[in-house]
Structures are given as structure tokens and as C-alpha cells.
Amino acid sequence: xxxxxxxxxxxxxxxxxxxxxxxxxxxxxRAALHLIKKREQLMGPLATAMGDAHAKVKICSCCGNVxxxxxxxxxxxxxxxxxxxxxxxxxxxxxxxxxxGAMNAAYHVLGGTLSPLDGVGPDDLNIKGLIxxxxxxxxxxxxxxxxxxxxxxxxAHYITDHLAxxxxxxxxxxxxxxxxxxxDYLDEGTLSAALRARTVI
Amino acid sequence: xxxxxxxxxxxxxxxxxxxxxxxxxxxxxRAALHLIKKREQLMGPLATAMGDAHAKVKICSCCGNVxxxxxxxxxxxxxxxxxxxxxxxxxxxxxxxxxxGAMNAAYHVLGGTLSPLDGVGPDDLNIKGLIxxxxxxxxxxxxxxxxxxxxxxxxAHYITDHLAxxxxxxxxxxxxxxxxxxxDYLDEGTLSAALRARTVI
Numbered sequence: 318x319x320x321x322x323x324x325x326x327x328x329x330x331x332x333x334x335x336x337x338x339x340x341x342x343x344x345x346x347r348a349a350l351h352l353i354k355k356r357e358q359l360m361g362p363l364a365t366a367m368g369d370a371h372a373k374v375k376i377c378s379c380c381g382n383v384x385x386x387x388x389x390x391x392x393x394x395x396x397x398x399x400x401x402x403x404x405x406x407x408x409x410x411x412x413x414x415x416x417x418g419a420m421n422a423a424y425h426v427l428g429g430t431l432s433p434l435d436g437v438g439p440d441d442l443n444i445k446g447l448i449x450x451x452x453x454x455x456x457x458x459x460x461x462x463x464x465x466x467x468x469x470x471x472x473a474h475y476i477t478d479h480l481a482x483x484x485x486x487x488x489x490x491x492x493x494x495x496x497x498x499x500x501d502y503l504d505e506g507t508l509s510a511a512l513r514a515r516t517v518i
Numbered sequence: 519x520x521x522x523x524x525x526x527x528x529x530x531x532x533x534x535x536x537x538x539x540x541x542x543x544x545x546x547x548r549a550a551l552h553l554i555k556k557r558e559q560l561m562g563p564l565a566t567a568m569g570d571a572h573a574k575v576k577i578c579s580c581c582g583n584v585x586x587x588x589x590x591x592x593x594x595x596x597x598x599x600x601x602x603x604x605x606x607x608x609x610x611x612x613x614x615x616x617x618x619g620a621m622n623a624a625y626h627v628l629g630g631t632l633s634p635l636d637g638v639g640p641d642d643l644n645i646k647g648l649i650x651x652x653x654x655x656x657x658x659x660x661x662x663x664x665x666x667x668x669x670x671x672x673x674a675h676y677i678t679d680h681l682a683x684x685x686x687x688x689x690x691x692x693x694x695x696x697x698x699x700x701x702d703y704l705d706e707g708t709l710s711a712a713l714r715a716r717t718v719i
Contacts, residue, residue, distance in 0.1 A: 320595070322583065322591055323586075324575075327585070330564075330570075333563055333567050334564070337549045338545070339545035339548065346613060348538045350584070352571075353571070353609075363531075366534050367565035370554070374554050384525045385527050385528065409551055412524075
């Protein structure tokens with residue numbers, strides 16, 4: 318803004334909101350005005366929730382999940398089959414798989430994928446932690462659920478190689494046609510994979 | 519989420535973030551994870567900024583602008599021509615006009631438009647405040663800068679009628695072709711207005 322038309326506290330709030338993913342400079346202003354209009358119902362509680370989360374958030378020292386306790390809710394959940402570990406790139410993938418609700422397993426968050434061009438090596442990821450968890454024993458299966466990208470597959474190979482000597486079954490997510498997907502919109506790689514992995518009806 | 523995979527503080531944060539305009543349930547999760555990753559650089563400062571704003575925000579008792587002082591920065595700005603008042607529907611319109619930077623005037627925020635169907639009458643808007651400001655004297659011109667919608671125009675007429683007895687010039691924003699706009703994409707009403715209000719080159 319050319320001239321100041323509002324208080325510095327409000328301008329500061331807009332500046333910071335604009336850094337939140339999903340909000341840009343324009344939507345940050347709209348969000349700030351909405352928060353100001355709903356200051357008792359939304360702005361106050363959100364400020365408190367954010368302060369609380371900021372004070373309490375921890376990264377689980379076992380699996381790399383985000384929580385307010387360490388070890389996290391997933392690692393300490395006795396109703397989960399802790400002998401199966403789903404390996405994911407990011408906490409958002411863990412949340413996505415949990416929304417699907419298909420498995421009742423433990424997780425391991427790598428924190429990214431191997432990417433030599435970006436200077437991300439094995440030591441930058443939570444891979445040693447995974448090997449240690451398997452080496453301790455009691456793990457039957459590792460399900461590698463990384464993205465189907467070049468970096469994801471490279472990471473999957475690296476993990477498979479380094480778990481080779483240990484007595485654990487290693488699996489990966491199936492490739493195929495997304496449920497509800499239209500063939501015409503799918504790439505050749507997916508179609509080939511779906512054909513190769515065809516199943517009897 | 520079917521089962522708890524993270525702390526209640528984080529789930530609460532996601533729930534509240536999802537109520538911010540521009541963020542939905544999915545982007546609220548992404549925003550929360552980003553905030554958690556950047557908790558020192560972004561989450562902490564944002565929690566503080568939001569708490570500050572929540573504690574200090576006031577609605578200007580003169581013009582209806584949002585600020586941390588009352589009367590607001592605009593009303594107390596002696597470098598502005600306080601004898602010209604731009605009447606807008608919402609604070610966001612005030613901010614938009616200030617970004618244009620074309621006028622150095624005062625403002626008056628109505629807080630909406632007349633809309634009998636939604637039960638919004640003259641008493642629900644900050645119209646009496648405007649008439650009082652003009653009645654006190656010292657106001658040369660009222661520029662009605664409401665949206666070019668039916669409700670906006672109804673509101674403009676209502677205000678014009680109620681300022682009729684007072685010694686003040688009342689103007690409205692020009693209708694015409696938006697700068698950078700293509701004729702082919704404009705509606706007939708805009709094109710007719712632009713033709714009627716044609717100017718000599």
C-alpha cells in the first residue's frame with residue numbers, strides 16, 4: 318500500500334499470512350479481514366491454537382511423524398500392527414494413507430527423497446532410523462510407499478539394498494489405473510504397468 | 519482422519535485453519551504442516567501477530583475502517599483532504615482504492631449494501647454515520663464507490679436521497695471499459711455506458 322491506512326499490527330499479520338502455502342498477497346488480505354471480522358470466533362482461537370501447537374510440536378524420534386508427544390501417537394498405538402512399517406516421504410503422505418484407512422500399520426517418515434542434484438543424500442533423510450528399527454527385530458514387512466517419481470524410485474532402491482541382509486519382507490505400492498480414472502487421460506507408463514499387473518476377474 | 523495420528527493441538531489448528539477464506543480442509547493440512555516445518559521462522563511469529571492483532575484491532579468510530587487506533591490512521595491523517603469522502607462497501611474496497619493511489623481523500627465504510635431480501639436495511643449499515651459527518655460540515659464532496667451491482671446502486675440511490683438537503687457534491691465512479699480490457703469480453707451494459715460517456719481524444 319502506498320500510504321498507511323491501517324495499524325502496523327494488521328500489516329504485519331497480512332505479511333505473515335501471505336507466507337502460508339495456499340495464500341498469496343491478495344488472499345492474505347482477504348483472510349486478514351475475515352479474521353478481523355470474526356475476531357472472537359476465529360482469530361482469537363486460531364492465535365491460541367497456533368501458539369499451543371508452536372509450543373508443543375515435536376518430531377517423533379522413532380518414526381519422524383509430527384505430534385505433540387514423543388514417541389508419537391502412531392508409534393505408541395498398541396492397536397496398530399507395529400510389525401508392519403509403511404515408509405513414506407512426508408508427514409502429509411502418512412496423513413493421506415491414514416485417511417484411506419486401509420492399513421493398521423506403523424509408519425516411517427523419510428523427510429524427503431534422495432536427490433543428488435539437490436544435494437540430498439542418504440544422511441539427510443531418516444533412512445538410518447528405519448534400518449535401526451528393522452535391525453532391532455520384530456518387523457515383518459516394510460511397505461515402501463514413496464511417490465512414483467524418479468527420486469522416489471531411487472530412494473526405494475536404496476532402502477531395499479540396505480535392508481537386504483535383514484530378515485524382512487519388502488513390498489511397494491501397486492502401480493495401475495487410479496480408481497475412477499479414465500484410460501484416455503492416463504500416461505503410457507501407467508497403462509503399461511496396469512496391463513502387466515492385470516488380475517483375473 | 520479415521521484414527522488419531524497426531525496430537526489434538528495440531529488437529530485443532532488444522533480445523534481452525536480450514537475456516538480461513540482461501541484455505542479448505544486439504545490446504546489447511548498442507549498449511550499446518552508447512553507452519554510446523556517452519557515453526558521458528560513462521561508459526562511463532564504468526565501466532566504472536568495474530569494474538570497482537572486480536573488484542574488491538576478496533577473499528578474506527580468515525581469511518582468504519584479497521585485499525586489498531588480509533589479514530590483510524592486514515593481519519594487522523596492531516597495530509598489527506600478530509601473534505602472529500604470516498605464511500606465504500608467494505609474495508610477491502612478501501613484497501614483496493616488506496617493501492618490504486620489515485621486519491622488522497624478520507625473514506626467511509628458502509629459495511630455492506632442494502633439488501634431487503636437478506637434483511638439488510640439502512641440501520642444495519644453505517645449510513646447514519648455518513649450523514650452525521652456531512653451534517654457537521656466541512657465536507658465538499660462525497661464519492662460513492664460502491665460495487666456496480668444492483669444492491670450497490672440501490673445503496674447509492676438511498677445515500678444520495680438522504681444527503682439531498684445538505685450542501686455537498688455527490689459523485690460516483692465512472693463506468694467504462696476496464697484499462698487493459700478487451701471489448702469482445704465485455705457485457706452490453708458496460709459497452710453502452712462506455713459509448714455514452716465517450717470522451718474527446
